[in-house]
Amino acid sequence: xxxxxxxxxxxxxxxxxxxxxxxxxxxxxxxxxxxxxxxxxxxxxxxxxxxxxxxxxxxxxxxxxxxxxxxxxxxxxxxxxxxxxxxxxxxxxxxxxxxxxxxxxxxxxxxxxxxxxxxxxxxxxxxxxxxxxxxxxxxxxxxxxxxxxxxxxxxxxxxxxxxxxxxxxxxxxxxxxxxxxxxxxxxxxxxxxxxxxxxxxxxxxxxxxxxxxxxxxxxxxxxxxxxxxxxxxxxxxxxxxxxxxxxxxxxxxxxxxxxxxxxxxxxxxxxxxxxxxxxxxxxxxxxxxxxxxxxxxxxxxxxxxxxxxxxxxxxxxxxxxxxxxxxxxxxxxxxxxxxxxxxxxxxxxxxxxxxxxxxxxxxxxxxxxxxxxxxxxxxxxxxxxxxxxxxxxxxxxxxxxxxxxxxxxxxxxxxxxxx
Amino acid sequence: xxxxxxxxxxxxxxxxxxxxxxxxxxxxxxxxxxxxxxxxxxxxxxxxxxxxxxxxxxxxxxxxxxxxxxxxxxxxxxxxxxxxxxxxxxxxxxxxxxxxxxxxxxxxxxxxxxxxxxxxxxxxxxxxxxxxxxxxxxxxxxxxxxxxxxxxxxxxxxxxxxxxxxxxxxxxxxxxxxxxxxxxxxxxxxxxxxxxxxxxxxxxxxxxxxxxxxxxxxxxxxxxxxxxxxxxxxxxxxxxxxxxxxxxxxxxxxxxxxxxxxxxxxxxxxxxxxxxxxxxxxxxxxxxxxxxxxxxxxxxxxxxxxxxxxxxxxxxxxxxxxxxxxxxxxxxxxxxxxxxxxxxxxxxxxxxxxxxxxxxxxxxxxxxxxxxxxxxxxxxxxxxxxxxxxxxxxxxxxxxxxxxxxxxxxxxxxxxxxx
Numbered sequence: 117x118x119x120x121x122x123x124x125x126x127x128x129x130x131x132x133x134x135x136x137x138x139x140x141x142x143x144x145x146x147x148x149x150x151x152x153x154x155x156x157x158x159x160x161x162x163x164x165x166x167x168x169x170x171x172x173x174x175x176x177x178x179x180x181x182x183x184x185x186x187x188x189x190x191x192x193x194x195x196x197x198x199x200x201x202x203x204x205x206x207x208x209x210x211x212x213x214x215x216x217x218x219x220x221x222x223x224x225x226x227x228x229x230x231x232x233x234x235x236x237x238x239x240x241x242x243x244x245x246x247x248x249x250x251x252x253x254x255x256x257x258x259x260x261x262x263x264x265x266x267x268x269x270x271x272x273x274x275x276x277x278x279x280x281x282x283x284x285x286x287x288x289x290x291x292x293x294x295x296x297x298x299x300x301x302x303x304x305x306x307x308x309x310x311x312x313x314x315x316x317x318x319x320x321x322x323x324x325x326x327x328x329x330x331x332x333x334x335x336x337x338x339x340x341x342x343x344x345x346x347x348x349x350x351x352x353x354x355x356x357x358x359x360x361x362x363x364x365x366x367x368x369x370x371x372x373x374x375x376x377x378x379x380x381x382x383x384x385x386x387x388x389x390x391x392x393x394x395x396x397x398x399x400x401x402x403x404x405x406x407x408x409x410x411x412x413x414x415x416x417x418x419x420x421x422x423x424x425x426x427x428x429x430x431x432x433x434x435x436x437x438x439x440x441x442x443x444x445x446x447x448x449x450x451x452x453x454x455x456x457x458x459x460x461x462x463x464x465x466x467x468x469x470x471x472x473x474x475x476x477x478x479x480x481x482x483x484x485x486x487x488x489x490x491x492x493x494x495x496x497x498x499x500x501x502x503x504x505x506x507x508x509x510x511x512x513x514x515x516x517x518x519x520x521x522x523x524x525x526x527x528x529x530x531x532x533x534x535x
Numbered sequence: 536x537x538x539x540x541x542x543x544x545x546x547x548x549x550x551x552x553x554x555x556x557x558x559x560x561x562x563x564x565x566x567x568x569x570x571x572x573x574x575x576x577x578x579x580x581x582x583x584x585x586x587x588x589x590x591x592x593x594x595x596x597x598x599x600x601x602x603x604x605x606x607x608x609x610x611x612x613x614x615x616x617x618x619x620x621x622x623x624x625x626x627x628x629x630x631x632x633x634x635x636x637x638x639x640x641x642x643x644x645x646x647x648x649x650x651x652x653x654x655x656x657x658x659x660x661x662x663x664x665x666x667x668x669x670x671x672x673x674x675x676x677x678x679x680x681x682x683x684x685x686x687x688x689x690x691x692x693x694x695x696x697x698x699x700x701x702x703x704x705x706x707x708x709x710x711x712x713x714x715x716x717x718x719x720x721x722x723x724x725x726x727x728x729x730x731x732x733x734x735x736x737x738x739x740x741x742x743x744x745x746x747x748x749x750x751x752x753x754x755x756x757x758x759x760x761x762x763x764x765x766x767x768x769x770x771x772x773x774x775x776x777x778x779x780x781x782x783x784x785x786x787x788x789x790x791x792x793x794x795x796x797x798x799x800x801x802x803x804x805x806x807x808x809x810x811x812x813x814x815x816x817x818x819x820x821x822x823x824x825x826x827x828x829x830x831x832x833x834x835x836x837x838x839x840x841x842x843x844x845x846x847x848x849x850x851x852x853x854x855x856x857x858x859x860x861x862x863x864x865x866x867x868x869x870x871x872x873x874x875x876x877x878x879x880x881x882x883x884x885x886x887x888x889x890x891x892x893x894x895x896x897x898x899x900x901x902x903x904x905x906x907x908x909x910x911x912x913x914x915x916x917x918x919x920x921x922x923x924x925x926x927x928x929x930x931x932x933x934x935x936x937x938x939x940x941x942x943x944x945x946x947x948x949x950x951x952x953x954x
Contacts, residue, residue, distance in 0.1 A: 127728055129739045130548055160735060171735035175594040175754045176830040178734060179866045185729025186719040186868075193862035199843040200836035200860060203952055247835035250842075250952055252919065255790040256675035279792065284785070286831035300605040309546055310604025315597060316579060316590035318737050318753065320548045334737065334753045335594045339784060339831055365758060365821070366703070368788045369800075371674040373698065381788075402784070411595040412705035412758055416666035417619035423669075424618040441619060443612035447598045449605075500671065533622055533669050 130320035133327045139165040141235070143330055145292045146215025149208075150224045150231035156290060158332050159241040161192055169321040170332035172243045174288055177334055194241050197229050202248035204283055204346045209461030217482065219295025220452035221245070221287050221338075222330075223459055245288040245332070252279045253341075257382040258389070266386070273343060273392050280389060285340040287456060291331045299451040336363070336404025338456050341385075343399070344392025350461030355396030358457070359384030359469035360479075362405040362448055365412065373498035374419065374530070376505060380492045384469040387490065391467065401456055408438070409447040417441050420533060422503075429530035432522065434507030450478035457484055471513040489514045503530040549739035552746045558584040560654070562749055564711045565634025568627075569643045569650035575709060577751050578660040580611055588740040589751035591662045593707055596753055613660050616648050621667035623702055623765050628880030636901065638714025639871035640664070640706050640757075641749075642878055664707040664751070671698045672760075676801040677808070685805070692762060692811050699808060704759040706875060710750045718870040755782070755823025757875050760804075762818070763811025769880030774815030777876070778803030778888035779898075781824040781867055784831065792917035793838065793949070795924060799911045803888035806909065810886065820875055827857070828866040836860050839952060841922075848949035851941065853926030869897035876903055890932040908933045922949040 139162065147153035158168040171177045183189040205227065212223035224231055225245035232242050252275070259278035261267040267274060274280055297307040305326070311333075312322040321328060348354040361384065367377035381400070388398020407415030422429040422437045435445045450472070457465075457479065464485040468476065471491050480486055491514065497505055506528045509515045520528065558581065566572035577587040590596045602608040624646065631642040643650055644664035651661050671694070678697035680686040686693060693699050716726040724745070730752075731741040740747060767773040780803065786796035800819070807817020826834030841848040841856045854864045869891070876884075876898065883904040887895065890910050899905055910933065916924055925947045928934045939947065 127731065127742050129742065130736065158735065160733060166735075169735070170737075173830045173833070176825070176828055176866070178730070178737075178752045178754045179824070179828040179868070181730045181733035181737075182715075182719070182726075182868065183863055183866050184733040185726050186721055188868075189862045189866075191733070195836075195861065196859040197836070198859070199840040201839065203839060244832060244836065247832045247839070249835040249838045251785065251789075251791045251793065251838075252950070253785075253790045254792055254917070256679070260675070282789075284835070286835045288830070288832050296601075300601070302605055307601075307604050311597070311600045312546065314579060314600035314603040314610070315753070316577065316585075316588070316738070316751075317549065317740060318589075318597075318600075319735070320739055321736060323546050323548065332735075333597045334734070335597045336755075337831070341789065366670065366672075369797075369821070370670075370701075370760065371672045372670045373673055374670065378788075402788070405598070406595070409595055409598040411592045411707070412756070413663060413666045413707050414592070416668040416703070416705045417614075417616070417663060419668045419670075420620065420622060420666070421618040440615040440617070442614065443608045444602055447595070447602050447608075449598070449601065449607075498673070531671070 130324045132324050139240075140167045141165075141240070143167055145295070145329065146213055148213045153224055155228060155232040155235050155240065155242045156222050156225070156245070156330055157240055157242060158330075159243050161194055161241045165240055167328060168290075168330040168332055169319050169325065169328050170334065172245060172288060172332060174332075174337055175334045195243065197244070200244070200247070201229055202226050203250045204248060206248065206285075206346060207459070207461060209350060209458075211458035211461060216295060216298065217458040218455045219292040219299065220289060220455040221459060222290040225288070225290060245290050246285060248283065248285045251282050251284050253282055254279050255382065255385065258385065261386055267389060268393070270393055273389060280343070283342040283346050285342070286337065287340070287459070288337045289333050289335055291333060293329050293331055296452065338404070339402045340456060340460070341388075341400040341402070342397060343388045344397035346397075348397035349399055350463070352463050355391055355394065355466040356462065356464065357388045357391035357396070357398045357467040357469065358400075358462075358465045359388065360401045360403070360453060360475050362403045362408070365406060373500045374504070376492055376497050376501045379496040379498070380469070383492055383496055387467060387469050396466070399460065403453065405448045409449070410442050414442050423530065423533040427526075428532060429503055430526050431503045431506040431510065431520070431528035432525040434503055435511065446474070448474075450474045454479045454482035454484065458482065471508070471515060473512040473514060476514065491515055500530045502528055549743045551743050558659075559586045560584075560659070562586055564714070564748065565632055567632045572643055574647065574651040574654050574659065574661045575641050575644070575664070575749050576659055576661060577749075578662050580613055580660045584659055586747060587709075587749040587751055588738050588744065588747050589753065591664060591707065591751060593751075593756055594753045614662065616663070619663070619666070620648055621645050622669045623667060625667065625704075625765060626878070626880060628769060628877075630877035630880060635714060635717065636877040637874045638711040638718065639708060639874040640878060641709040644707070644709060664709050665704060667702065667704045670701050670703050672701055673698050674801060674804065677805060680805055686808060687812070689812055692808060699762070702761040702765050704761070705756065706759070706878070707756045708752050708754055710752060712748050712750055715871065757823070758821045759875060759879070760807075760819040760821070761816060762807045763816035765816075767816035768818055769882070771882050774810055774813065774885040775881065775883065776807045776810035776815070776817045776886040776888065777819075777881075777884045778807065779820045779822070779872060779894050781822045781827070784825060792919045793923070795911055795916050795920045798915040798917070799888070802911055802915055806886060806888055815885070818879065822872065824867045828868070829861050833861050842949065842952040846945075847951060848922050849945050850922045850926040850929065850939070850947035851944040853922055854930060865893070867893075869893045873898045873901035873903065877901065890927070890934060892931040892933060895933065910934055919949045921947055
């Protein structure tokens, strides 16, 4: 036996639809009820019951695999879901059964223990892909807004000492592949082949199992923070303020001044709180799409290229530099972003705290009305971030003011690398 | 042709060592120079030149695959690396060629354009897995430390208005599989099979290509923030303050009060700045291991179980609740964490801003001395986070004070879910 054969022993490299998966339950995406839709079974304790490609936990499935390989986690472990059910029930909404409104998450992923009770009884290992909890958050900028009188402590949403009460929801990506393909205007088989090939060969089931329509990709998910009563978010009689935010660790956590990410996020939170205090609600959705979904290594390479180029870092060259290094200006693709808004049953956003034309277009195209777009206040834009801000405005970002001419964009300059 | 065959056409499902990869360069992990070691080639523009499993960008490779499938990114795109080289050169250090010190990142991953110049000339598409840049960061808590006189603006490290100058480094995970297996005390073949099977079948090359020893897993990486001169970090004549921080989005960004993550991180940054101002340097390493590397869905499920259990959320039940839901208390595994410290050439940490026994043990075992462990100041621990803090102290976390008895742990209580 060759060394390679030794490695391969006892491992089924890829499954095939001709192999009979007796316990596999069909998934009727877009069905009217949880029961008709059927549970997504992506756990690994019983391979014959799976009806999805990939597994739970997004990228953290790799850590779980490491733990299991190292003998720290039993392969047969099933979670004890006692007391884990959503802190508050959400939905179902009509959007949950409109097959084209939600294709990037499992609308029935939160309340699995109740919704799929009979399947649990029959022995299926179904895991939640959505979790809903409550929290108190404390941000220094919000505490300052209270201290300076921009926000008031109402005792319900904003407590004394600046604590803010929220309902928060973590959502894992669960992709219905025909729906994802439709969003990107490619055929399902093109999408499947592409996802397999251009990841370097991840999940051969993408090509060998066209019968499996659901894929849990190993990427980060979303976290939603709701201010005010959860049921108001879907209530068209109540005003809703919303920001959709894409992760930027350098600014969101460390306060880097090259972009407006944290200042705009905090402004969104302040406006969301005000909306809740005014009798409506506020929603912030945080997407794990670091550095325009290019990752931080590429982002830092772009920073270097921008700050070292001849003529310095200018708004005129902003997009070009990213494209040279990454091949695209932006990899975030807002096409599947609105799904989480439809999961919340949103039909109208009164105040949208974002200037992104891509986000706006995607949301409006998906059937949600946006009444007002709220730009970041000028005094929250760090000096070095003006390069990005002016470049984006000139490229189509929403702004109530005039965009700069090509010539003027050359004069919007950031620091050099060693300043 | 069946439907399944149609999907499979033109796709090589998994490669095999018997297939000849004529251009593949052997990787001599732990070799003395970049040239002897050879470049890691994980790009997808020429499949015959690859010498690694997986591809660059961690989990973001999935977004790139989506972009490519949708026709937004050319499959033949190669980055223009002009001006992207590290803002400052790091190493090489003796640890770079000690095969067992660094197994979870590519020590030669930063300066590829110089180090592998001849391979670029021969047409290889080599991508950096590490990027080094400079930034100014502004955190409200640091601004407050300056305002209240705890920190002073020195004009070099801390500028006027509270800007802090840093060198920052993004590092992608690049795993040398035999070394990872050794760290976890399992055989390489067990590790490979486990990573494949327990991810639901990711990367069959893990089992079909035992000749490929390098794997770029689709997980988040690390970001290092250096305060003070970069060369001081490895200089044993200069004091070094260091914190190794595991991501917690709920606290790090949103300030959730159920844990001490952001307060401890900010305290670490403040101490790192002081160390740099005192003639040494400071280092913060941020690891993408959300919710103990269980991900946020599991984390929120655990929060619910803790806050709803009979008797309420207590320090006595803290670890047990996670284990019920997740199967393990913690999935972060600090075994491969010290690699980044060895990449920086660190031999001694004067002040280690962490109470984690797992982190401490892993670092010391890897051969780095730690002189002092610095606990989080009591006044930075939010009330609701006392449950976690006391539970961890009782379980072996470093503390200069007495740990609570089993009985006392039952009296350390957090909020209920709806308070």
